Amino acid sequence: MVDLKSQYDKIKETVNVSIQEVLDTNAYINGPEVHKFQKSLEDYLGVKHVIPCANGTDALQIAMMGLGLQPGDEVITADFTFAATVEVIALLQLTPVLVDVDLYNMNISIEAIKKAITPKTKAIVPVHLFGRAANMEAIMAIAKEHNLFVIEDNAQAIGANCKSSDGVKQKAGTIGHVGATSFFPSKNLGCYGDGGAIFTNDDALAHTLRGIVNHGMYERYHHDVVGVNSRLDSIQAAVLNAKLPLLDQYNAARQDAARKYSIAFEGHENIVAPQICDICDCHVFHQYTLRIVNADRNGLMQHLLDKGIPCAIYYPIPLHSQKAYKDERYKEEDFPVTNQLVQEVLSLPMHTELDDEQIKFITDSVLEFLK
Numbered sequence: 119m120v121d122l123k124s125q126y127d128k129i130k131e132t133v134n135v136s137i138q139e140v141l142d143t144n145a146y147i148n149g150p151e152v153h154k155f156q157k158s159l160e161d162y163l164g165v166k167h168v169i170p171c172a173n174g175t176d177a178l179q180i181a182m183m184g185l186g187l188q189p190g191d192e193v194i195t196a197d198f199t200f201a202a203t204v205e206v207i208a209l210l211q212l213t214p215v216l217v218d219v220d221l222y223n224m225n226i227s228i229e230a231i232k233k234a235i236t237p238k239t240k241a242i243v244p245v246h247l248f249g250r251a252a253n254m255e256a257i258m259a260i261a262k263e264h265n266l267f268v269i270e271d272n273a274q275a276i277g278a279n280c281k282s283s284d285g286v287k288q289k290a291g292t293i294g295h296v297g298a299t300s301f302f303p304s305k306n307l308g309c310y311g312d313g314g315a316i317f318t319n320d321d322a323l324a325h326t327l328r329g330i331v332n333h334g335m336y337e338r339y340h341h342d343v344v345g346v347n348s349r350l351d352s353i354q355a356a357v358l359n360a361k362l363p364l365l366d367q368y369n370a371a372r373q374d375a376a377r378k379y380s381i382a383f384e385g386h387e388n389i390v391a392p393q394i395c396d397i398c399d400c401h402v403f404h405q406y407t408l409r410i411v412n413a414d415r416n417g418l419m420q421h422l423l424d425k426g427i428p429c430a431i432y433y434p435i436p437l438h439s440q441k442a443y444k445d446e447r448y449k450e451e452d453f454p455v456t457n458q459l460v461q462e463v464l465s466l467p468m469h470t471e472l473d474d475e476q477i478k479f480i481t482d483s484v485l486e487f488l489k
């Protein structure tokens with residue numbers, strides 16, 4: 119699904135020099151590389167504060183801890199996403215409220231959010247799924263009306279833009295009260311291990327978060343709040359310092375591959391390709407995910423695997439049907455879109471190194487099965 123080897127081969131020199139510097143200075147934890155990355159990412163995103171941490175799941179958890187959410191508070195999030203989002207809500211003894219998504223962008227449904235709000239609702243966690251920004255303008259309006267926090271799960275969409283109706287562009291992850299991202303190797307900005315970060319424009323919240331990532335310490339050996347140990351290590355920061363300047367180029371390569379896929383599939387009655395928005399850059403294609411309609415999706419997947427083409431179903435089971443997150447309040451009729459998507463979606467290889475020949479082989483193979 120990804121080709122990290124070819125990508126590394128092209129940037130080997132800079133990455134190695136950057137890592138070597140960490141080894142030479144022995145500043146393995148909170149070294150200058152981490153600080154440099156924090157500043158560069160703040161500049162890139164146009165956000166006041168970046169707080170680096172150990173991984174994307176921690177980033178979400180720490181964001182929720184920093185907002186002071188209490189056990190029993192209801193947190194609304196999407197039914198169709200990776201489990202990390204709902205996992206941290208449950209871990210903090212908050213009450214996850216899963217809601218359906220929209221068919222056209224696979225992101226959290228605005229109508230479903232509105233229906234799920236109760237007096238106990240405290241936060242909404244939109245996930246910018248597969249690299250496509252959720253409708254932040256509508257989500258922020260609901261949050262304002264009901265006095266809710268918005269925590270953006272931006273693990274899949276770093277670099278994507280959200281354009282509001284007045285034409286203002288902001289980076290996904292920087293619009294809500296707080297945003298969280300992951301630098302897992304296969305993410306759009308990936309390091310060579312685990313890594314993550316939290317973003318916010320709120321000075322007081324940033325201060326709180328910086329303490330929480332470091333055992334709740336604001337002054338050495340003074341523990342003011344219960345914190346965690348969640349650090350981005352200097353070697354991973356060194357890798358990210360070498361790769362951040364290439365992020366726009368990487369996202370453009372993904373968009374280019376997506377465009378080529380979609381041209382090949384255009385007009386096919388069994389294929390619904392993701393929309394490509396040339397105007398606002400709202401989709402950075404962490405995944406290129408098709409809907410296969412009125413055709414044998416699983417058969418197509420097997421056909422591609424038999425030809426040596428990696429492909430995957432993200433995600434095969436709705437979160438509301440997962441053993442860990444079942445809740446008697448959920449009714450199947452509340453999740454028509456997620457229940458449909460898990461039957462129809464198929465993600466094709468998507469990374470920065472796809473060439474025309476590979477794309478043609480993949481699209482030809484899809485079309486040959488569907489006829």
Ligand SMILES: *Cc1c(COP(=O)(O)O)cnc(C)c1O
Nearest residue numbers: 173174175200202273274300302
């Ligand atoms: C990858 C991912 C995470 C978790 O990130 P890790 O760094 O693996 O902990 C959270 N949410 C979404 C949507 C993700 O894709």
